[in-house]
Amino acid sequence: MNVLIKSAIIIDTKSEFHNLTQDVLIENGKITDIAKTIKNTNNYQEVNLENLHISQGWFDSSVSFGEPGFEERETIKNGLRAAANSGFTTIALNPNTNPILDSTSDITFIKAKASNSSVNVLPIGALTIGSKGIDLAEIYDMSTSGAVAFYDYKKPISNPNLMKIALQYASNFDGLVLSFPQENKISGQGVMNENITSTTLGLKGNPSLAEELQVARDLFLLEYTGGKLHIPTISTAKTVELIREAKKKKLNITCSVAIHNLFFADEALNSFDTNFKVLPPLRTQKDIDALIEGVKDGTIDMVTSDHTPIDVEEKKVEFDHANYGTIGLESAFGALQTIFTTKKSIDILTKGKQRFGIESNPINIGNKANITLFNPDSKYTFGKNNITSKSKNAIFEGADLKGNVYGIIANNKISLNK
Structure with a gap:
């Protein structure tokens, strides 16, 4: 799995790039480069989303x-x-x-x-x-x-x-x-x-x-x-x-x-x-x-x-x-x-x-990519359209919440919400 994350604000206190807006290059499930701008010379899948934040x-x-x-x-x-x-x-x-x-x-x-x-x-x-x-x-x-x-x-x-x-x-x-x-x-x-x-x-x-x-x-x-x-x-x-x-x-x-x-x-x-x-x-x-x-x-x-x-x-x-x-x-x-x-x-x-007993993987070059992608600022009322589970017994249905998730990159796979 190869992917280039564009213009992501990194929220990870264990990363040297904490609070910085960076491009993140992931090749074969590993972070191979983090920089202000990375060119997509290999035509990898790009992730470029509104107000994109990433964390461990x-x-x-x-x-x-x-x-x-x-x-x-x-x-x-x-x-x-x-x-x-x-x-x-x-x-x-x-x-x-x-x-x-x-x-x-x-x-x-x-x-x-x-x-x-x-x-x-x-x-x-x-x-x-x-x-x-x-x-x-x-x-x-x-x-x-x-x-x-x-x-x-x-x-x-x-x-x-x-x-x-x-x-x-x-x-x-x-x-x-x-x-x-x-x-x-x-x-x-x-x-x-x-x-x-x-x-x-x-x-x-x-x-x-x-x-x-x-x-x-x-x-x-x-x-x-x-x-x-x-x-x-x-x-x-x-x-x-x-x-x-x-x-x-x-x-x-x-x-x-x-x-x-x-x-x-x-x-x-x-x-x-x-x-x-x-x-x-x-x-x-x-x-x-x-x-x-x-x-x-x-x-x-x-x-x-x-x-x-x-x-x-x-x-x-x-x-x-x-x-x-x-x-x-x-x-x-x-x-x-x-x-x-x-x-x-x-x-x-x-x-x-x-x-x-879980391994920690800070967002640093050379580490395995174990990353969550999200927008912390969106506001919405939680409803059935937000539920992926088969069962719908949601205590938060009708509650006003803040922040939505774009998906994850882990186990050499990318899983983004449709």
Whole structure:
């Protein structure tokens, strides 16, 4: 793949060309020249787009598709097209398929299905067999097959001894354990944040305490065992405080927040729109403010789309019975840009790679081309026409966003939006 990118503003603090408008020549998937003007003497494909900005390729630490087993939600092929159209060159893929990804053959299957894509797919293996929370899965064997972390997606490990053993065992091969932050005995049948809004709407509440108890427990376990722990999709102000204190103690802990938990408060559920039914639930403005501050000061290590396609039959039902989840790849960049500066948004979208063992490729001569192309200044209302995913359960539908993606260049391939 040979391509000449014309007049691109480079946003990459690890590049010597950061903040400069340059031409970038890519030959056989490698950056061979960066200069103010490069002549296209070999008649390569040219990319010359309005207000073109480029950065290192973006990473999303929590993406779900459907295949195998839930192809009606999303296939791997189309899911990767959605990721590429949304600017992501690497995604970590959750194990919530049917069957659950809990063996080496499952990990091998995912890697084989995704092998021809411009998007790098990093499978996350289940932490326990069948994600049932009873017995540890083959986490070492899965790691040798390419699993980058271990997680029972959206299912908390209720047995603290099992979590202790998982952290101890995974530390033998530097494995990364993920623990969903919810104590089910406290959350009960809650379907939204426990607050005045839940009382007004007559919906059962899931209190902040359910998250905070579980996080506190896991941090105590991590302090005892050592190992590497990542807490995905935190949602409360108190959780931010707990993790901030844990980092001061030098515990090996990281965490993420879903972009929609930075954007919407629980009042959004007044319409009973099931696209707003997510887990963890939307919290209060006080929580949102604390989460945004946590992203700014580095307490929260990464922001994820937490992309979860759900077919229409499981969303167009009464709120109590609807499935949790929203798609988010296509809206992630535009939503981030309404909260943070472009520089900070790109920093957020390229952070977290090291935690998941991903190679960094700054935009410098001689490096592999792993690049996202975008226009940070366009404004639009997010709608179904912006969705590539098979499922259309988009929490951001109707939201005013800022910035659109042109595509990606990665894996010696170019993928541009039509």
